[in-house]
Amino acid sequence: MKIELHKISVRELTEGYTDNAENGVRAYGGRLDVRPPYQREFVYKEKQRDAVIDTLTQGFPLNVMYWATREDGTYEIIDGQQRTISICQYVNGDFAFDMRYFHNLHDDEKERILNYELQIYICSGTDSEKLKWFKTINIAGEELTEQELRNAVYAGSWVNDAKRYFSKNGCPAVKIGSDYLNGSAIRQEYLETAIAWISDGNIEPHMANHQHDPSAAPLWQFFQSVITWVETTFRPTRERKKIMKGIDWGMLYKKYKDEVFDFQKIDAEVSRLLLDDDVTKKTGIYPYILTGKEKYLSIRAFTPAQKLAAYERQDGICTECGHHFELTQMEADHITPWHEGGRTVAENCQMLCRDCNRHKSGK
Numbered sequence: 468m469k470i471e472l473h474k475i476s477v478r479e480l481t482e483g484y485t486d487n488a489e490n491g492v493r494a495y496g497g498r499l500d501v502r503p504p505y506q507r508e509f510v511y512k513e514k515q516r517d518a519v520i521d522t523l524t525q526g527f528p529l530n531v532m533y534w535a536t537r538e539d540g541t542y543e544i545i546d547g548q549q550r551t552i553s554i555c556q557y558v559n560g561d562f563a564f565d566m567r568y569f570h571n572l573h574d575d576e577k578e579r580i581l582n583y584e585l586q587i588y589i590c591s592g593t594d595s596e597k598l599k600w601f602k603t604i605n606i607a608g609e610e611l612t613e614q615e616l617r618n619a620v621y622a623g624s625w626v627n628d629a630k631r632y633f634s635k636n637g638c639p640a641v642k643i644g645s646d647y648l649n650g651s652a653i654r655q656e657y658l659e660t661a662i663a664w665i666s667d668g669n670i671e672p673h674m675a676n677h678q679h680d681p682s683a684a685p686l687w688q689f690f691q692s693v694i695t696w697v698e699t700t701f702r703p704t705r706e707r708k709k710i711m712k713g714i715d716w717g718m719l720y721k722k723y724k725d726e727v728f729d730f731q732k733i734d735a736e737v738s739r740l741l742l743d744d745d746v747t748k749k750t751g752i753y754p755y756i757l758t759g760k761e762k763y764l765s766i767r768a769f770t771p772a773q774k775l776a777a778y779e780r781q782d783g784i785c786t787e788c789g790h791h792f793e794l795t796q797m798e799a800d801h802i803t804p805w806h807e808g809g810r811t812v813a814e815n816c817q818m819l820c821r822d823c824n825r826h827k828s829g830k
């Protein structure tokens with residue numbers, strides 16, 4: 468992998484600046500993809516924008532920016548998107564700073580800005596090298612989500628096609644999936660979820676394998692199958708959908724798609740669990756019903772006061788093994804387990820030593 472520091476002037480950067488619906492924002496003689504068209508909704512705050520121009524005007528240093536080279540020799544911004552847009556818009560006369568537009572400045576002031584040198588690291592290398600590096604530098608960056616970085620690294624025909632389904636406001640994935648997914652399509656979180664579902668969470672190997680596929684239709688078909696399965700299996704009302712967002716539906720679909728469920732029985736079970744105060748994670752209800760694993764429900768824990776009361780009642784003796792322990796060496800346990808109707812109340816609390824507790828709960 469190669470990372471080189473380049474000094475690029477504002478004059479060079481803003482040359483050929485365009486912003487339109489078809490190509491998004493481009494600069495640096497058209498060779499730099501500043502912001503792809505689907506991200507247009509994403510705006511920098513005025514205050515941050517003014518701070519960038521203030522820095523340029525005074526000749527102070529701006530933080531370094533990062534670009535990546537693409538296969539076709541053009542560039543993509545990895546870090547510095549908003550700063551670049553602010554500079555281009557200002558020089559283009561789109562907004563005024565300190566009451567003056569760029570064309571209102573004196574010639575020497577204009578020159579000073581155009582000659583200002585930006586520090587830009589340009590990175591080229593294998594995809595996995597770039598991704599590792601981007602993740603490191605992006606910690607301090609303001610702009611890209613993890614999936615946006617992956618899209619930059621595994622750019623190609625497959626990602627381009629996948630974006631048609633998953634990456635715009637009002638795209639097909641939003642139309643059918645917004646009740647079941649977290650995040651936003653334009654920030655690539657729908658695409659991220661879809662790839663995680665189809666690949667069991669192995670997003671990057673999946674993208675690497677399919678990078679040059681001519682079409683992402685299999686991904687879209689899989690996504691549709693998952694959503695259709697959720698809707699036909701559970702027939703959720705609007706009320707039920709409130710606890711269906713952000714679940715790993717891909718995993719559940721793969722495991723249970725061939726089973727036949729009684730949707731009315733499931734719904735009765737959902738009602739019961741919704742009313743159970745000890746179920747603290749309501750979005751875990753559907754995964755719990757399918758898998759039977761209590762961990763999804765985050766069953767309410769005993770309070771410190773309840774634990775202390777039980778400890779004193781037992782005189783510090785573990786009720787399983789009969790040995791004495793310090794309070795800090797013990798853990799609270801439901802005497803009657805939650806799934807057998809035991810509540811998280813003082814009378815149902817006992818203190819066990821760690822070994823006995825682990826043994827009892829089969830952890």
Ligand SMILES: [Zn+2]
Nearest residue numbers: 785788820823
């Ligand atoms: Zn014990």
